[in-house]
Amino acid sequence: MAAERKGGVTISQVAKEAGVARSSVSRAYTRPDMLSPETVERIKAAAGKLGYVPNHTARALSTGxxxxxxxxxxxxxxxxxxxxxxxxxxxxxxxxxxxxxxxxxxxxxxxxxxxxxxxxxxxxxxxxxxxxxxxxxxxxxxxxxxxxxxxxxxxxxxxxxDSGTGIAEATQHLADFGHRNIVYVSGPSTSWSNKQRRAAVRRASKKLGLELSFVSASVPSFEAGLQAVDAILAKGATAAIAFDDVTAQGILAGLGERGVSVPGEFSVVGCDDALGPLTVPSLTTVSSRxxxxxxxxxxxxxxxxxxxxxxxxxxxxxxxxxxxxxxxxxx
Amino acid sequence: MAAERKGGVTISQVAKEAGVARSSVSRAYTRPDMLSPETVERIKAAAGKLGYVPNHTARALSTGxxxxxxxxxxxxxxxxxxxxxxxxxxxxxxxxxxxxxxxxxxxxxxxxxxxxxxxxxxxxxxxxxxxxxxxxxxxxxxxxxxxxxxxxxxxxxxxxxDSGTGIAEATQHLADFGHRNIVYVSGPSTSWSNKQRRAAVRRASKKLGLELSFVSASVPSFEAGLQAVDAILAKGATAAIAFDDVTAQGILAGLGERGVSVPGEFSVVGCDDALGPLTVPSLTTVSSRxxxxxxxxxxxxxxxxxxxxxxxxxxxxxxxxxxxxxxxxxx
DNA sequence: CTATGCTGTGCAACCGGTTGCATGTCAACC
DNA sequence: GGTTGACATGCAACCGGTTGCACAGCATAG
CATH class of the missing domain: 3.40.50.2300 (Response regulator)
Incomplete structure (x- = not known):
């Protein structure tokens, strides 16, 4: 009967069963062309009979x-x-x-x-x-x-x-809709993406002559977005671009609580397209790839x-x- | 200077540096109590100097x-x-x-x-x-x-x-609101959870005297929920319990498209609390733990x-x- | 002052494979 | 018919740790 011990079948057991050296068993798996077809077959048969499975770890140790x-x-x-x-x-x-x-x-x-x-x-x-x-x-x-x-x-x-390209498009999109005063709600300060997005929105706003201010939501989360709403509204802006979708979603919820209609009275853009069209109303966002x-x-x-x-x-x-x-x- | 070769520092190098046997280095990490405190310290110092990190794989091989x-x-x-x-x-x-x-x-x-x-x-x-x-x-x-x-x-x-308990509560909740005809939108047939939820909603409906019908959304996805809406409405139900939140979200979107207001004209319950309060309107659901x-x-x-x-x-x-x-x- | 025991360390085998090199066999070649 | 070389296989070292056992040194007990 096939061995079933927890420890597993080793190359030595297979070698003994097949009547060959350990190295041949090894080669039957790694370089079968070095062995005669019959030997390979005999080894594989023995291996099958014993239920041998090569040990990934041991192999890793010797090959790196x-x-x-x-x-x-x-x-x-x-x-x-x-x-x-x-x-x-x-x-x-x-x-x-x-x-x-x-x-x-x-x-x-x-x-x-x-x-x-x-x-x-x-x-x-x-x-x-x-x-x-x-x-x-x-x-x-x-x-x-x-x-x-x-x-x-x-x-x-x-x-x-490169969310910069998408962010630039978003800024243009808002300008096209007549927004003149927008807010960028930033994410983690250590995030490369945040730096990049922040720079992109600044660059685009400057080019389009929009007034831009910043509100910080240090971690990208629903709560952070929710809490940023008062600060956003205090800036007198009519639109916000958020660091990511989750933050944007929090902003939407906060606006809803305060009776501010979206997109009637205020526009929101997310980033990363992490939520897909799953939300109601569905979020305008930057694709993330x-x-x-x-x-x-x-x-x-x-x-x-x-x-x-x-x-x-x-x-x-x-x-x-x-x-x-x-x-x-x-x- | 610290060694920087790709291969990594080995126990032997540390042993030589510290002037002890390989086994002592090993023990400095695994059973420091077997060694004198000074020796441990000397070894650790040498290890630190060389940038030694124990090799997980090698350890795994010998210890299992x-x-x-x-x-x-x-x-x-x-x-x-x-x-x-x-x-x-x-x-x-x-x-x-x-x-x-x-x-x-x-x-x-x-x-x-x-x-x-x-x-x-x-x-x-x-x-x-x-x-x-x-x-x-x-x-x-x-x-x-x-x-x-x-x-x-x-x-x-x-x-x-056990989503059964939550589903039972959901059914009761709907009954309390006066719903008499509800739908369970089921998930993957191979899913244990789906079987369990389906059974729970059936049991609860029976006990409460509700009329229950089934609509199948074979995969749990937004699209599947969206597509299930016509079938749901055709059943003449006033509420739906969905296999999971994502499906429920699709149902919400579908209802929105058809101008059915939620919860005014139709009630929806999700399952798994996977989306949290992130959605608008926020989804009534069963906690998932x-x-x-x-x-x-x-x-x-x-x-x-x-x-x-x-x-x-x-x-x-x-x-x-x-x-x-x-x-x-x-x- | 020798027997006993404990502590700290080293030696060497082992975990389960891989691989360079040596060896043996046999066919082809000159 | 002896040399050459290709091919198939075995030997043994190695990957980087762990661990049972032996042993040296020293303190304590008898």
Missing amino acids: RYGNLALIVPDVANPFFPPMIRAAQVEADRSDFCVFLGNSDEDPEKEDQLLGRFSGQVEGIILASPRLSDERIAAHALLRPLVLINRDVKGIPKVLI SIEAGKLAVSLLLEVLESQAVRDASYVLETHLIIRSTTGKAP | RYGNLALIVPDVANPFFPPMIRAAQVEADRSDFCVFLGNSDEDPEKEDQLLGRFSGQVEGIILASPRLSDERIAAHALLRPLVLINRDVKGIPKVLI SIEAGKLAVSLLLEVLESQAVRDASYVLETHLIIRSTTGKAP
Whole structure:
């Protein structure tokens, strides 16, 4: 009968069963062309009989090829990330890689820690929207192939979602509707995306001659958006561009509480298209392309692993405005 | 200067630097009490100087303790899962475990494959809402500790979210509002949760003397909800209980398109509280406790690992109705 | 002053594979 | 018919840790 012990069947047991050396069993799996077809068959038969499954870990130790990669995100539960995670997953799977997922909870320390924990058992790491300092990121990149998403550190390959283009379109869109005074509700100060969006809205406003002010929602959350509403209204603006969709949604709720109709009296634009058309009224937002970013980051990482060269590649994904129902003519 | 070679610093290098045997370095980390305090300190100093990080994989090979666990879900992007994933992550982290994440894409085959791929490098696996057959699940459970979420297979430890209690409350809530004819919009047929919810709404309706009919939305998605609206209205019902929040959201959108006001003319109840209060109007729903489920599943798994005994434990989490703004008096 | 026991450290085998090199066999070639 | 070389396989070292056991040194007990 087939062995069923918890410990698992080893290469030695198969070797004995098939009457060959351990190395031959190994080769039957890794380089069958080196062995005669009959031997391979005999080994496979013995392996099948015993229920042998190669030990991933042991193999990783001697080859240094782990067949694993890690993906670290600040918050799994933020709707921006799940589609990205999923895409990365699928892409990794296509090349037989397993994915470790890390959640840093928006905490740089935690991120650092996770990086250390994973680094011993993966071939490469993808850091999405890291909150870590450039120096620490660079340090980790020395130890192990690293690909960044939405962060620009010199010399490290990256995938950037350029929300600047979409934000510019959004600003134009609001100007077209006659808005003259708008607010940008900013996100985490350590976020590269936030800096980029903030700069884009500033640039576009200047060009279009709009009056622009800032309100800060330090974390991207529904509550933060809700709480920002009074400050937004105090600015005398007629439209707001929010750091992300979740914040925008909070703003919508807050406006609703205060009886301000959207888009009749006030227009709102989100960013990242994380909620899709799921909301009522549906949110005008900037596309995020997070799915492509996830997929691209993985294939870029695999490419780096294969070529050994640390190519300083950057992929930039442009974004566009998605017009739905929360924007309209200025009152 | 600190070594910077890609390969990483090994225990031997540290041993040489500190002038001790490899075993002492190992013990400095695993059983410092066996060494004199000065020696430990000297080793740690040398390790720090060289930038030594213990190799997780090598350790796993010799101890058989991988320090990894896998979590497999049908769809990372379904908002029900991210909070659960996050909670599992955090709980695993507390015990220094790393988490592999698998996405089965709602495909039983894929699930089976992932299970196989992971099983060589983890100590245990958590299967959330599996679509796999009972037999295959049982087979995998023989090889390696397994904990289920929202699936009931005899002899395997599990965490069940009992949405029955919440659904019963929802039905009662609708009856209290004078609804006499309601619809249950069902989810995936292979889903244990769907079976359970369907049974609960049937039981409660019978007890309360409500007229109940069924509409099927085979996958839980916004579109499926949207498309179910005509069928729902055709039943002559005044309220619907949906398999989950995403479906409910689709139903809301569909009703909006047809000019049916909510909750004035029609009431809608979701399930899983996956969207929180993020929507407008905010959705009356059944709490999901997915966060607790994720956390519990991990601690249960760790317990099983520790005790070696395959306890046939079940944790059942009761749910409750969360009343928001999509339910009201029957027209 | 020798027997006993404890503490701190080193030696070497082991975890389960991979891989460079050596060896043996046999056919083709000169 | 001896040499050459290709091919199939085995040996043994190695990946980077862990751990049982041996042993040296020293203090305490008899």
